[in-house]
Amino acid sequence: MLVPPFEMHVAKSVEDAISLRSKFGDDASFYCGGTELLLVMKLGLTDLAHLIDIKHVDELRSISIDDSGIQIGAAVTYREIENNPLLLADRPEFVSMISGIANLRVRSVGTLGGNLAFADPSSDPATFLLAVNGELEIGSADGKRRIVPMAGFHTGPYQPDMRDNEMIVSIRMPRNPSGGVVVHERMKLKERPNITVAVYASAAQGVVTQARVAIGSIGLIPVRFEEVDESLVGAELANLDGHLKRAATLASDNILVFDDANGSVEYKRHLVDYFVQKVARKAIETILENSNK
Amino acid sequence: MSALTIVERDTSAGRGAVGTSHDRIDGPIKLSGQALYVGDLEIPGMLYAKVFRSPIAHGRITLLDVSAAEAMEGVVAVLVGSDLTDIDPFYGHAIRDRPIVALDRVRFIGEPIAAVAAKTMAQAEAAAKQIVVEFDELQVAANLDAALAVDAPIIHDGQTAAGFAHGLGKMPDREGNICYSYALNTGDMSAASTLNEIVIDHEYIFPAVYQYSMETHAVIAEHTGTEIRLWANCQHPFLVQSEIATLFNLPISSVRINVQFLGGGFGSKSYTKMEPLAAALARKAKKPVRVVNEVSEAMVTSRRHNMKCRMVTTAKSTGELVSRDVKIWLDTGAYADNGPRVTATAGDAAAGPYRWQATQVRAHCVYTNTGPSGSYRAFGATHLQWVGESQIDEVARCAGLDPLEMRRRNLLRRGEVVRVKGKPLDADLIGDIEKVAAALGWGEERKPNRGRGISVGLLAAGAHPVSMATVRMDAAAGVSVMVGSTEMGQGTRTVMAQIAAQVLTVPMSKISVPGTDTSFTPYDRSTGASRSTTVAGKAVERAALVVRASLFETAGQVFGISDISKLFLENETVTDGKQSMTFSQIITKRFGFAGGELVGHGEVKPESGSGSYEEGPVFWEVCIAGAEVEVDRNTGVVTIVRTSSVADVGRAINPAQVERQDEGATLQGIGNAMFEEMLYSSDGDLMNDSLLEYRIPTMLDMPESMKCIIVENEDGPGPFGSKGCGEGALAAIPAAIVNALGDIGIDMYELPLTPERVWKRIQQIQQTK
Incomplete structure (x- = not known):
């Protein structure tokens, strides 16, 4: 099917983009990498008369790393993240996760902001950001900016928590805190991942002090469960197996999954159990070995 | 011309063109x-077509209103069934069961009901959206079980008419939704049963698979009243020419088909596909018309048959094979297409190239309310080889024999009968399988969770010579x-x-x-x-x-x-x-x-007889491969570590191309075995009709090592002693992979080997231990 005809507007600034969006309302969408949007348009799932090109807005294209943390413009491509030496030095596991997304052609044009705004249930970045307490800077029509946590930003599949005429301006995450470890792993059987698990852990004196387990690409949205995170606190090498088992059981019991072409509920719960144990073990063993040094 | 003396003598003293890996001239x-491919061509005055397809799987058309579409800007013609009253609108080379567009009834989701020709593609698409259709819905049989049930809806009633290239003897009477059956019997089954000491008996499932050539079906048609011209990407231009001529009551020579390059075929473009619709639309529009399928449309135009099979193999406790009893049901979708030939070829492959006391094969081709199934590289053989070969390995395990030794003892030798009345075995199978096993490191120690398998089979090749x-x-x-x-x-x-x-x-x-x-x-x-x-x-x-x-x-x-x-x-x-x-x-x-x-x-031309299927084949294509796999028992993910295959080609005209054929067939075989599966809902809707949901193998799925061994015994009927290749490895690889899993105790009875299926089987085996 052909993409129906549409008009393209090139925005010069965030404010310009938002005012164009306000002008055309639901008949318009922001357009950047187009790796999701054009597919949706080609499939006839949406019929947009106006696209607002935000690829040339400087503010959306920058990456900065300073004492306040890491800030990545919403229109920065995956490829630009992969090729950024500062990010690689500070957050190698983040860069490595980005390198595993789709393929080179998609990464060359696809953007981090686009991924989070589209809110596909199979999002590696959303799951990762959930584990590292990532945040989003949202711009709105009144010129104000607000900062929202990644946790809660996706309220359902393809449902980002944004009001009309808002847009993601940047994505923020803390710099790699000393002593903290993040491990990210996923299993991909088709075009998109079937499960993504990212675990952050920190420790002191050989004991886990904090853990965050994010599970994505298997339910409707990436999720974290407080009781799973808490069940890992207090773990040490000697009693690790028990903590991991408990965390995995809690995660697989709590996760909301459905039978579909990607697998049965039974298999999906098993994958959650297996990957939570596997990824959390890797994160905790690494952090405990580091804290014993 | 007749005065010329043709000297048939050795020509290999020439420049050595044959046997060298010359670069592709294209x-x-x-x-x-x-x-240039068909989709690149622009014929002066050419219109663009959009096919309006059925949204339901089974029903009678009670209303079809195209007046709004006809009134749309740029629209030149809208083809409907009532435009075809001056011709016999049914086609099908095996069984003439398919109308050019639906007449009064639809039988699968995606069946063409109408087609719009307009000056631009956008106009054609917009007009197609204005077509109104209403149905009396009928009960849907979207799979084999539903179509074979006692109370199944009858998908085709009325008389069965053989197509022009049926080629399989007399058409049997239709029995429910079974449109064709093929039977083979050798020896005395009841006498053989007294010898049974080992009995292997299972039911097997093979999925529906899409050929997935890069280029979809495309055709430009022009109908001048006395001549039809087609620019098409069909694999068999002369068979399409003949079928189009018959449909439109023209001499064969008045149908002219131009075929340049195809962006892959794999059987999806064999026989007649979109050409009749394009020609009929061009006839009505009185202008050239281009029809190009989208991927989702191509997937309901042709696919591989899904299959259900029950097989019983018996043997003596020594591993000497005794008998095999096979029942096969192949889902041909709503129209027969090449189903009868696929059914016969599956029947031929069922016994496998072994010495038996008795065999009995019953293969059935079944209509369902899904997209039609046709040819697909190595059809029939791919369906059956993994079933038969996994039972050979099960017998070997019961008899305490190495799978290679099991085959040495039971395989047919050159000159022995493969199929009564047909060509005797024309290859050295034991020599070939020894080579494949050696390339796999057969005797070497296995790492944990790694298994090795080999498989051997034959494919009736050459078609009508x-x-x-x-x-x-x-x-x-x-x-x-x-x-x-x-x-x-x-x-x-x-x-x-x-x-x-x-x-x-x-x-x-x-x-x-x-x-x-x-x-x-x-x-x-x-x-x-x-x-x-x-x-x-x-x-x-x-x-x-x-x-x-x-x-x-x-x-x-x-x-x-x-x-x-x-x-x-x-x-x-x-x-x-x-x-x-x-x-x-x-x-x-x-x-x-x-x-x-x-x-x-x-x-x-046939050297003797009529060249019929029964007398054939031209040669038996050897299907021999080996695989080593590794399984992750936690997730069920199976990794293909290495493969080997034999290209028993008589003489390799171009060795590099032979190797590439085997590599392509291996990767496609990995797709069939591991990933590919068209999923139909119970109401006949194909749920994974894009690459997002339909998983094909990619470069990342390539084994670490793929070894193709070229065997040149100069024993083929082709030029310089050659015989064909390119399909054997596809039939053999799924069987080798299944046997490699069997080697580590994971017997599988359903393809593809998705991680969930393998994981569940592992759980099941652990529970029964």
Whole structure:
């Protein structure tokens, strides 16, 4: 099917983009990498008369790393993240996760902001950001900016928590805190991942002090469960197996999954159990070995 | 022409074109983007078509209103069933069961009901959305079980009519939704049953699979009233020509088909697909019309049959095979397409190339309310080889035999009967499987969670052996080879050029092999069944020999030699060892000026009998491969570590192309075994009709090592002792993978081997321990 005809507007600034969006309302969408949007348009799932090109807005294209943390413009491509030496030095596991997304052609044009705004249930970045307490800077029509946590930003599949005429301006995450470890792993059987698990852990004196387990690409949205995170606190090498088992059981019991072409509920719960144990073990063993040094 | 003496003698003393891995002659034009495919062509005045397809799987059409569509801007014609009352609108080479567009009833989701021709594609799409249709819905049978149930809806009622290329004897009466059955019996089953000491009995499931060629079906049609022209990407232009001529009541020669390059076929473009609809729409529009399927449309135009099979293999406790009893049900979708032939080929492959006391095979082709199933690379054999070979391995395990030793003891030898009345075994299977096992490191120690498997089978290859070719040598000794084999990426043009180059000692750079234009290219039955090199290639060799005879004739006269057997060719010259003349000089001498050409025609036809399926095949294609796999027991993910395959080709005209064929077939076999599965809902909706949800193998799924062993016993019926290849590995790889899992205790009875299926089987096996 052909993409129906549409008009393209090139925005010069965030404010310009938002005012164009306000002008055309639901008949318009922001357009950047187009790796999701054009597919949706080609499939006839949406019929947009106006696209607002935000690829040339400087503010959306920058990456900065300073004492306040890491800030990545919403229109920065995956490829630009992969090729950024500062990010690689500070957050190698983040860069490595980005390198595993789709393929080179998609990464060359696809953007981090686009991924989070589209809110596909199979999002590696959303799951990762959930584990590292990532945040989003949202711009709105009144010129104000607000900062929202990644946790809660996706309220359902393809449902980002944004009001009309808002847009993601940047994505923020803390710099790699000393002593903290993040491990990210996923299993991909088709075009998109079937499960993504990212675990952050920190420790002191050989004991886990904090853990965050994010599970994505298997339910409707990436999720974290407080009781799973808490069940890992207090773990040490000697009693690790028990903590991991408990965390995995809690995660697989709590996760909301459905039978579909990607697998049965039974298999999906098993994958959650297996990957939570596997990824959390890797994160905790690494952090405990580091804290014993 | 008849005065020419054709000398059939060794021509391998030439330039050595045959047996060298010459670069693809169509490589540069494809790599530079200059090769034109049907979708690239613009015919003056051409319209664009959008097909309006059925949204329901089974129902009677109670209302079809296209008036709003006809009134849309740019729309020239809208084709509906009532436009076809002046012709018999049914087609189907095996069974004439399919109307060009739905007449009063639809039988699958995606069945064409109408087609819009408009000045632009956007106008055609917009108009198609205005078509109104209403149905009386009928009960849907979207899978084999539903179609075979006692209370199943009957998908086709009325008389069964054989198609023009049915080729499988008398059409049986239809029985419920079974449109064709094939039976084989050897020996005495009840007598054999007294010998049974080992009995293996399971039910197996093979999924529906899409051929997934890069290019979808595309055709441009023009109908002038007395002539039809088609630019199509069909694999078998001459069969389509014949079928279109019959449909539209025209002489065969008044249908002209042009086929240049295909972006892959794999069987999806074999026989007639979108051509009748395009021709009928062009007839109504009185202008050329282009029809191009989207991927989701192509997936309901052709696919591989899904299958249910029950197989019982028995043996003595020593591992000596006794009997095999097989029941097969193949889901051909809503229309037969090539289903009957697939059913017969599956039946032929069921027993496997073993010595039995008795066998009994019953294969059934079943209508369902899903997209039609047709040809797919190595059909029938791929369906059955993994079933039969996994039972051979189970017998071996019961008998305490190594799988390789099991096969050494039971495999047929050269010259033994494969199928009663058919061609005896024409290959050394034991020699081949030893090579495949050795390449896999058969005796070496296995790492944990790694298994190895081998498999062997035969595929009836060659189809009906009728091909013609013309070879023309111009006054500058350039050669064109006119042959109807379709270039669909397999490299047939290069091979045909090499055959002519070998016979005529002309460099490859002076040989051209154009695409097919049925007005000029002589008849070739089809491109498929691994037949082009063997059958069409033989016709090219014979045509080239006629040109050579003409060169000898004139050279003999100039040299004053009456015994032309003393002449031979060498580097574009004819010589008797003392005097020589270049080809150009000979042609100038023959015609009195630097013009004219030498034309040779070659023909292949059945050497005896009628060439029927029953008497065949032309040759048995050897399907032998091995695989080593590693399983992750936590997730069920299976990784193919390495594979090996045998290309038993008699003589490799182009060894590199033989290897590429085996590698492609291996990867496609991995797709069939591991990932690919068309998922239909119970109401007949194909749920994974895009690459997002339909998983095909990618470069990342390539095994660490893929070894192709070329076996050249010069025992084929093709030119220089060659026989075809390209399908064997596809049939053999899924079986080798299944056997490799069996090797580590994970017997699988359903494909594809998705991680969930393997994981569940592991749980099941652990629970029963």
